[in-house]
Amino acid sequence: MLHRFLYALFLIAASAASISASAQNTPKSVVTTPQVRAELLAHAPQGVVPGQPVWVGLQITHQPEWHTYWKNSGDSGLPTVLQWTLPAGVTAGDIAWPLPRKIPIGNLANYGYEGTVLLPVPLSISPDFKPSLLASELEVKLHAVWLVCRKECIPEEGDFTLKVPVKSTTALNGAAFDASLAAQPQPLAARSKIEVQGAELQLTVADLPAALRGKTLELFPETPEITAPAVDIRQSWTGPTWTATATLTAMRSQSPAQMPLVLVAEQDGQRQGYRTEADVRGSWPQAVAAPTITPALEAALRANSSAAQIPAAPSLSWAAALLGALLGGLILNLMPCVFPVLAIKLMGFAQHAGDRRAHRVDGLAYSAGAIASFLALGALMLGLRAAGEQLGWGFQLQSPVVVAALAVLFTVVGLNLAGLFEFGQFLPSRLATLQARNPALNAFLSGVLAVAVASPCTAPFMGASLGLAVGLPAAQALPIFAVMGLGMALPYLAASLSPGLARLLPRPGAWMATFRQLMAFPMFATVAWLVWVLGQQSGIDGAGSLLVLLVAVAAVLWALGLAGRTRLVAATLSIAAIVGVISAAGPNIIKNAPPANAVAAGERWQPWEPGRVEQTLATGQPVMVDFTAAWCVTCQYNKKTTLSNTAVLADLDAKNVQLLRADWTRRDPAITAALGQLGRNGVPVYVLYKAGSAPQVLSEVLNVDDLRAAIAKL
Template sequence: MACAVLLIVGSAFALRVQAQPAKSVVTTERARAELLAYAPEGVEPGKTVWVGLQLAHQPDWHTYWKNSGDSGLPTQLKWTLPPGVEAGEIAWPIPKKYPIGHLANYGYSGTVLLPVPLTVTPQFKPSLLGGDLQVKLKAQWLICRQECVPEEGEFALKISARSATALHADVFNASFQAQPRPLAGAGTVRIDGDTLKVSVPGLPAEAKGKVLGFFPETNEVIQTAAAVTQSWDGKVWNAVVPLSPQRSQSPAIMPLVLTLGDQGWRTEAQVVGQWPQVAAPAGVSPALEEALRRNSLSQPASAVSLTFAAALLGALLGGLILNLMPCVFPVLAIKVMGFARHADDRRGHRVSGLAFSAGVIVSFVLLGAILVALRAAGQQLGWGFQLQSPLVVATLAALFTVIGLNLAGVFEFGAFLPNRLATLESKHPVANSFLSGVLAVAIASPCTAPFMGASLGLAVTLPAPQALLVFAALGFGMALPYLAAGWIPGVARLLPRPGPWMVTLRQFMAFPMFATVTWLLWVLGQQSGIDGAASLLVLLVAMSMLIWSLTLVGRLRGFVGGISFVVLALLMWHAGHNITAVDVARPATAASEGSWQAWEPGRVEKILATGRPVFVDFTAAWCVTCQYNKKTTLANPAVMADLSAKSVALVRADWTRRDPAVTAALGQLGRNGVPVYVLYQNGRSPVVLSEILSVDEVRAAIASL
């Protein structure tokens, strides 16, 4: 049975990995950053190749221009390119002005592309096999609203050297249009006491007589927030601009950008006159320094205080406790039956325990490697990420339906599998035990036991070898009871002896399998809606009929089996797309239940600004622990009364489907999976509660407010 299971589980994970290709994207709670390329004439010496970082900001957030204004920092791009390829400077689009009290900044909101030209020289020699230009970028940007958060990302991109690349032509062309156009005539800047008198000729006719935006590329020269007095003298634009009392620059040439709506013009103005004495050199502006300080204080201590040794111990204990999670019970019960089958064979016990443990540990390491690799490629993923895919949920539901039918005695694999495959279990018991361990991990992976959350949260931030050791420790903890059962005689003697009872137990175990299928159907309903769940149920019925038909004999098997196959194929063609469809109504309503509000980026901060504390429940439909806590502790009348008495706002972050913003919020808390329960209060670090909540723990946390 486990051999057949391997094929289905392997398909599920393969499909999941294919569905999450490595992309040059980094998503945070505040922005989505993506590395794009544009090579309309291919990658050849003398041809222009453009790459650029596209920043899509969340509402009310902005990043900065090359001159950030009174505070802020411009976005920094550091390129790693093959020999023969050189990166130019950022072709900055025209900025906007953001007044902040008595200050003002220059930058971008919405979606902006920062394009960079690449110079391809004759020394560039693409590989004969790959034929790609490999581009790597490390970007750092400061993103601000009322508070400022420094962010960064590492990106990788392959540009075909054998053909044109123009998928993002519209994005690049729009950015080129948003860049300031050079003016034919040079402007002048005359120093007059504590002001600058600016004159710019050569502006186009559409700008004449209009009020223009004024953006100097040299920072720390003018009072950014001060009003600019403007006038026209024929075709010459004139302005009087106050100097900054903290001026630290004395340029001989001042590049200036003038704007009118979404149009802009650039000139390099000659400075005339003697600069006044400069102020003392400035470091980071006081406003920015305070914002960064507040941001650093907001990080929970758990995110930085956990050591690698503690993470290993937490993973070991978490894996051990994982055996008690209800989602693991059906598979482990089958394993106990396997141990009972070898009750009188001590060597068989030991070999089976070792093989099962190896399957568990290898599977955890493999799952961890996939998670670490996808995160390194820019994917915002966390523990249990595979069940965020409706396709994987549906595949597991089909798998457990097959296992349930087999346990119930509807069919035996030998009835329709080739004899070579059907006898694998008896011929290769070690492989069967190993694959049982793989199956146990496939089912256990959505669960988060105590001690696991902080360990996995740290693991994804560690170098790959250390991260994989944490996942291996998690697997070893889960496998430990089975190693003990195989190698400690006292434990082995506690196991039941084989007998007729095993047939009854096997049939009984079909019902936990069908219960697991019911749970998976409910999970799919949360992801794809009622149509998705109903479509999967119909397909499972049709699949069961096909399996049953293959147990028939003679001509009836071919006739009924053929009809069953056609019915299943038609249903998959007609209704299969419902399984992976996105339920657009779900995100808006799933978390808004009763007094609970749906989580979204910035909502917690907005509520805290009113003076109310906030309790956030990071949850997912496929997380059994989450649902247990939700129906018990979080529904307890005493807990709800305490929350109401303290006027605590209740917010629920639904992670059932992949949500990079929720993943980023979990990462800030030092966590990588659900459940996570956090209590926020102004002036205090976030309080992260246990994965398995108790009424006393929650009430004690509320009482401390």
């Protein structure tokens, strides 16, 4: 019966939730943002012992068109900074910077990295390093700060932790470190010289390798703010001596006596670098003072800044937040994401038709389950945010593990409702007779299951309350979550306490078996949606692997429902099969696949990025942002209806509105922060921006007429 598999699956779900929560607190070696993927790597081929090479490094993989910076960033930018926390007896050296590239940006040029780059750092192990016998590992902690730029620049940072075995070798990343170290510039024995000649520098480098002679070299001064990176150097060869003329930058801030230089040339299709120390001769010209900002210019800059600034969203009082939470939880019952749980509610009503006491117990237990689940989710989210995680409402469905677990859960629910198996066939008798001793447990777990499906959605009035709750102390925030649970349970609670309702219900009978089988289909529809959500997170391989896993789960349940020797053979084979499926397909399910391009060229909606709204508003163009996620059914409903309405699209075109879509399917701290600035903490959120005006946050359930009226005011 329904209560039996709900109890067993509640234990499974609780285990999965605890595993997921503990995973949030495990040391992280990877930080992913919309612009880069940063990973802390280690290379200790002889183990961690004094006198042997031990390397660590931050590997940054950039999205197309994005870049970070070398030690001399060029005309703009900042180099990546690595701050290490190491045990006693271990010290970190300087970054062994690989060869940079010149990256033209309009009339300027930067020195930096695109694609994938590894910034290796040597570790010195002294005899004072004494790891404990119980944990013979070197714990490396890194706080990294980098500036990633395209046309706009975004400062980012991350905290990384890596444990390197002391006695065993760590050489998995050897190829990456070898390639990065091979990209280091080779030192030149002969010193070089620089002559300061007015606004130019005359460089002379002698005794360069014969393979370089006659080649065109790239120049990268390690000292910043000396030369103008965007101005090409003039160079020539006289035998083995290379000379070049570089232009001083108008913003020169230093007058060094020595300048390290890196020269790069193409050799056999590869870039090869050489490093030399150049003595500076001659007198430096007077450095140009910083430009003076006149009062008129300062006033213009201030006006420009205020025009592009987005006013903060209005605050909400705690009492109003409680009322919004109650109304939002109440309306949540009408959201499309809650429909599958109606099957469980209707089954409960039908089972207790005519039994008023059973109705009351059922309603109270269901309400307790809903309230407890909202409290648990709220407490977990607040705890993880306090630990530094950038999370929002619905964060659990940003994890492929949780999505896959829910898909398994609803598959089992659907198969049980369809009559494939009964839990009483293979559960211990204590569990099989649990409902007879405690009939309220079924209703309580129904409330838990309802919240599990409904929680990713944000109903009207609920968004502002969530936005306030995440910024309050736990003593004030948790009552808001509890009231949301009460609001969601309120219709069912009121119906269970109403004496007149029982007279409207049909009497129990044979029709209930057919009704139970019919209710399996909403569960399978939920599974189809969850598989699609996982496909957005883990790619087509992840979705396909999950389908294989669900088939294997169905086979195990079918086999356990057999009798006699056939059951033993079939169950053994099916369990072995599911173990093989988990081993082979599990990594495909839980991985986060590289994000696909959000939109194709020429489409109306463009991907949201930090700072893009402000840049667009500065040109006078209005903006609409759709904060959405694949796991939010309400988001998908609005997208297919109101946001696809021809009249709405015509109004947007007429007002020349820039359309941006912020996809929160995967965890994205930048989107979480943007929602927080709007006083929201979940999706869907729809916002209209107009220069000089406060952002207009629309209803979570979009209406064509209301949206068109809002667009007309832009």
